[in-house]
Amino acid sequence: xxxxxxxxxxxxxxxxxxxxxxxxxxxxxxxxxxxxxxxxxxxxxxxxxxxxxxxxxxxxxxxxxxxxxxxxxxxxxxxxxxxxxxxxxxxxxxxxxxxxxxxxxxxxxxxxxxxxxxxxxxxxxxxxxxxxxxxxxxxxxxxxxxxxxxxxxxxxxxxxx
Amino acid sequence: xxxxxxxxxxxxxxxxxxxxxxxxxxxxxxxxxxxxxxxxxxxxxxxxxxxxxxxxxxxxxxxxxxxxxxxxxxxxxxxxxxxxxxxxxxxxxxxxxxxxxxxxxxxxxxxxxxxxxxxxxxxxxxxxxxxxxxxxxxxxxxxxxxxxxxxxxxxxxxxxxxxxxxxxxxxxxxxxxxxxxxxxxxxxxxxxxxxxxxxxxxxxxxxxxxxxxxxxxxxxxxxxxxxxxxxxxxxxxxxxxxxxxxxxxxxxxxxxxxxxxxxxxxxxxxxxxxxxxxxxxxxxxxxxxxxxxxxxxxxxxxxxxxxxxxxxxxxxxxxxxxxxxxxxxxxxxxxxxxxxxxxxxxxxxxxxxxxxxxxxxxxxxxxxxxxxxxxxxxxxxxxxxxxxxxxxxxxxxxxxxxxxxxxxxxxxxxxxxxxxxxxxxxxxxxxxxxxxxxxxxxxxxxxxxxxxxxxxxxxxxxxxxxxxxxxxxxxxxxxxxxxxxxxxxxxxxxxxxxxxxxxxxxxxxxxxxxxxxxxxxxxxxxxxxxxxxxxxxxxxxxxxxxxxx
Numbered sequence: 001x002x003x004x005x006x007x008x009x010x011x012x013x014x015x016x017x018x019x020x021x022x023x024x025x026x027x028x029x030x031x032x033x034x035x036x037x038x039x040x041x042x043x044x045x046x047x048x049x050x051x052x053x054x055x056x057x058x059x060x061x062x063x064x065x066x067x068x069x070x071x072x073x074x075x076x077x078x079x080x081x082x083x084x085x086x087x088x089x090x091x092x093x094x095x096x097x098x099x100x101x102x103x104x105x106x107x108x109x110x111x112x113x114x115x116x117x118x119x120x121x122x123x124x125x126x127x128x129x130x131x132x133x134x135x136x137x138x139x140x141x142x143x144x145x146x147x148x149x150x151x152x153x154x155x156x157x158x159x160x161x
Numbered sequence: 162x163x164x165x166x167x168x169x170x171x172x173x174x175x176x177x178x179x180x181x182x183x184x185x186x187x188x189x190x191x192x193x194x195x196x197x198x199x200x201x202x203x204x205x206x207x208x209x210x211x212x213x214x215x216x217x218x219x220x221x222x223x224x225x226x227x228x229x230x231x232x233x234x235x236x237x238x239x240x241x242x243x244x245x246x247x248x249x250x251x252x253x254x255x256x257x258x259x260x261x262x263x264x265x266x267x268x269x270x271x272x273x274x275x276x277x278x279x280x281x282x283x284x285x286x287x288x289x290x291x292x293x294x295x296x297x298x299x300x301x302x303x304x305x306x307x308x309x310x311x312x313x314x315x316x317x318x319x320x321x322x323x324x325x326x327x328x329x330x331x332x333x334x335x336x337x338x339x340x341x342x343x344x345x346x347x348x349x350x351x352x353x354x355x356x357x358x359x360x361x362x363x364x365x366x367x368x369x370x371x372x373x374x375x376x377x378x379x380x381x382x383x384x385x386x387x388x389x390x391x392x393x394x395x396x397x398x399x400x401x402x403x404x405x406x407x408x409x410x411x412x413x414x415x416x417x418x419x420x421x422x423x424x425x426x427x428x429x430x431x432x433x434x435x436x437x438x439x440x441x442x443x444x445x446x447x448x449x450x451x452x453x454x455x456x457x458x459x460x461x462x463x464x465x466x467x468x469x470x471x472x473x474x475x476x477x478x479x480x481x482x483x484x485x486x487x488x489x490x491x492x493x494x495x496x497x498x499x500x501x502x503x504x505x506x507x508x509x510x511x512x513x514x515x516x517x518x519x520x521x522x523x524x525x526x527x528x529x530x531x532x533x534x535x536x537x538x539x540x541x542x543x544x545x546x547x548x549x550x551x552x553x554x555x556x557x558x559x560x561x562x563x564x565x566x567x568x569x570x571x572x573x574x575x576x577x578x579x580x581x582x583x584x585x586x587x588x589x590x591x592x593x594x595x596x597x598x599x600x601x602x603x604x605x606x607x608x609x610x611x612x613x614x615x616x617x618x619x620x621x622x623x624x625x626x627x628x629x630x631x632x633x634x635x636x637x638x639x640x641x642x643x644x645x646x647x648x649x650x651x652x653x654x655x656x657x658x659x660x661x662x663x664x665x666x667x668x669x670x671x672x673x674x675x676x677x678x679x680x681x682x683x684x685x686x687x688x689x690x691x692x693x694x695x696x697x698x699x700x701x702x703x704x705x706x707x708x709x710x
Contacts, residue, residue, distance in 0.1 A: 022185055022223065025262060032383055033351050034338075035311075056468030062605075065562070069517070089286070090279035091463035094421050095502055097388070098430025102504020103520060114276045115286065122189030122219060122709040124289065125674075140709065141641075143669060146570075146605050146613035148641035 023135045024120035028085060028110040031097045036110060038117065039135050046079025047156050048132040052112070052123050054088045055095045060127040061103075063144040067152075068105050074153060078160045082107035087118045087126060133159060184224030189709040191217045191289060195241055200700035203659060203681055207701070210238040215248075217289060231257035234323075243687070243696035244292040245454035247322025255323060256296055267303040272296040275315050277334040277355040280461030281417050282377040282394050282443075285319065291687070291694055293455050295445075296320050297330060309341035319445040319457055326445040326457045328361040349383035355394075357459065359445055368410035373399045375443060375460075389422040396443060401485055402450040408488055411540045415440040415485075417462075430504040434465055439495040439531060439544055440485035451484055453695060464693075465500045467524040467558050469576075471601050472632050472650050473619040477580045478686050479528060479554040480693045487542050491589035492535045494544045496553065498528030517564035524558040530590055551591040555579040567607070574601040582626070585686070597623035611640045628654025643668050650683060676705040 028036050042048040051067075053060035064084055067074075074080050084107055086096045093113050100109050112118055121128060123142070129152065131139035139155055141148070194214035197207040214237060221230035234255040240248040258271030274296055276284040287294040299317015306312060313334040319326040332355065339350035358374040374397045381390035398412035416439045423432035441462065442450050449457040464479045482496040503523040507514035532548025535541075556578040564570040575598075582593035603617045617634040631653060636646040645666035652659050663680025684698035 024223075032349055033381060056470070058470045065520070069564075089463070090276070090281070090284075090461060091465065092468060093279075094390075094423070094432055094434060097425045098423055098432040098502055099504050099522075100430070101425035101427060102430035102506060102522070104428045104506045114274060116274075119274070119287070120221075122187070124189065124191045124707050140672060142674060142707075143641075143667070145611065145638040145641050145644060146607045146615075147611045147638075151611060151641055 021136050023132055023137055026116040026120055028112050042132055043081040047160050049082040050130045051084050052087055052126045052128040053084055055092045055099050057126050059144040063127050066149045071106050080156050084109045085112050085117055087112050087115055184222055186222050188220040192706040195701045195703040197699055197701040203698050205699050213239050213241050215241055226261055226263050228260045242699055245456050251323045253323050265305040269301040272298050273301040275301055278353055278379045278392050281392055282355045282375050282460055283332050283357045284461035309338040311336040321457050328359045328445040330359055330445055332357040351381040353379045369400055373397045386426045387424050392419045402448050405448050409540050413440050413485055417441045428506045432502045435499045436465055437497040438483040441483040466526045471619055473621040473630055474576050474599050477578050477597055487535050488537055494531040494533040494542055496528055497531055497547055500526035520562040522560040526556055528554040553581045553584055570605050572603040595625040597621055613638045627652050672710055673708045678703050
């Protein structure tokens with residue numbers, strides 16, 4: 001037992017990092033059904049906001065609608081791109097395209113129909129919003145309250161310095 | 162064993178230290194617990210083990226192209242009410258995997274989640290609120306042969322609680338982008354073929370097939386702003402099982418057809434789906450057919466209706482009806498129906514759009530049982546393609562979202578619903594129909610510094626079932642971290658005029674979130690992603706903790 005403990009200690013010491021800082025290497029799909037590697041879809045020069053949402057998740061839609069209202073202002077001030085990743089499964093995924101167009105959103109939307117990204121990020125609830133810089137996760141926030149998009153933007157400004 | 166483990170860890174350490182690139186650990190904890198309390202007001206008697214908790218800990222390690230992980234689950238002393246009894250008392254490593262992934266190859270050994278096409282033929286997934294985890298244990302290979310051709314293979318057994326199902330599943334799927342392969346630019350054409358088979362010991366019953374296969378094809382076309390897709394599945398003949406017993410030794414084949422079409426352009430989206438299911442139940446153990454906990458289900462057959470967001474719109478919800486039952490009084494052969502969605506944005510600055518725009522969502526769905534003739538003596542039935550079977554569900558939903566100013570926004574929802582009582586409570590179809598109208602007004606007021614308040618007022622009108630309901634929610638967000646709410650659903654038209662009250666709140670900090678609720682839970686179907694489970698009425702204090710790292 002002592003040996004086992006020692007080995008586990010050694011494991012902890014040799015462990016390089018104990019947090020998810022690397023963006024998971026998962027494949028997503030575009031709304032046209034094309035495969036996309038998430039790491040290749042991110043904003044290389046600046047900050048990428050990745051927001052996990054679904055057509056049936058009311059707070060998610062509120063968050064994305066709220067961001068959409070001020071997205072142009074964000075982009076004028078700083079190099080930021082939003083990727084809204086839908087975790088809708090096959091029951092509702094067909095609704096994504098009509099909803100996104102109907103809502104006239106200006107950011108890109110990808111599909112995580114098999115929930116690979118949702119699982120890799122341990123997102124037990126959505127919305128989950130993460131900020132990514134150089135394909136590293138630098139900030140995570142789950143849930144949405146009216147107004148928290150402003151806090152998110154403060155964080156983006158802080159990180160893009 | 163300990164020495165072996167020690168050796169393995171040391172070896173692992175050495176590898177870590179020597180490895181050029183350093184990997185990282187990530188994972189999470191989720192704990193959902195409830196302390197049940199006897200409540201005479203709703204005739205709920207707390208179970209003997211009053212405090213129950215479902216806990217999940219996941220840990221993953223990624224190093225370059227390799228990822229390994231495991232999930233520990235415990236349901237002590239029993240799982241929360243309404244979960245499958247196979248989880249009760251479980252306390253063990255439930256899933257683990259090792260994965261290699263490069264640009265063309267993705268191989269997993271251990272437990273994995275996979276989906277072919279829309280999942281109508283095969284899908285394994287996890288939903289902790291629903292108590293579903295039907296991961297396969299075995300080998301999963303995904304191979305990108307070329308830019309336009311992908312293959313997937315699965316081989317293994319499905320998880321059933323902490324044990325394995327008795328059937329072995331094998332599956333193959335190919336996905337071809339025809340337009341890429343043939344360099345067609347103006348139309349996007351995608352097609353797929355799937356095969357899934359279940360092999361199960363017949364235990365000496367000569368009449369049963371040891372292998373039951375399902376064969377599927379799908380085609381999707383996109384032309385400018387229009388799109389259309391179809392998927393069809395044919396399932397080999399298999400015996401019918403009712404509540405764990407063979408109905409007879411006679412075999413019946415099954416079919417499924419899903420058609421989807423839509424139009425999407427800036428500011429407007431339209432989508433329509435049609436689906437027909439005939440005797441389309443597919444479980445990795447034939448004796449699990451129709452179990453109310455959705456255990457060992459191989460495919461994904463969700464109700465194609467709008468997923469409702471409010472307390473009172475969630476009382477009368479539809480559940481897909483795919484089973485064939487001939488011999489008993491509640492005969493049925495499947496379902497057929499359609500759903501239509503429309504999303505529209507009124508432009509900012511127009512009279513209806515106002516300064517901040519107005520968004521409209523409309524949904525209509527109709528689902529009926531298959532129109533079929535049954536002959537009990539000969540164990541025979543014949544179903545029409547559409548016909549005029551019993552009406553099971555119909556609803557019309559209209560939702561208008563409007564932002565009035567920087568501070569005020571609101572949502573108006575109206576639903577008209579018709580549902581067969583057999584769908585809501587189980588039992589035979591076509592006896593009782595419930596008609597209901599539901600109206601919801603929600604308003605949100607933003608204050609400074611992340612503070613906001615939300616009000617929801619709801620009313621349900623019906624002359625059937627439990628008659629009228631009224632409900633309200635008030636929620637206050639002190640910041641993006643702390644929120645509190647009070648809610649009440651009052652069945653004032655019902656016999657006992659029951660109040661289903663609840664109070665609670667949530668606090669989140671960094672990677673952790675804690676939610677606390679106290680109150681009464683209305684019994685009935687809890688549906689997530691169109692798959693439902695029954696929860697009994699209960700009263701108690703519940704806590705939900707999630708931490709990700």
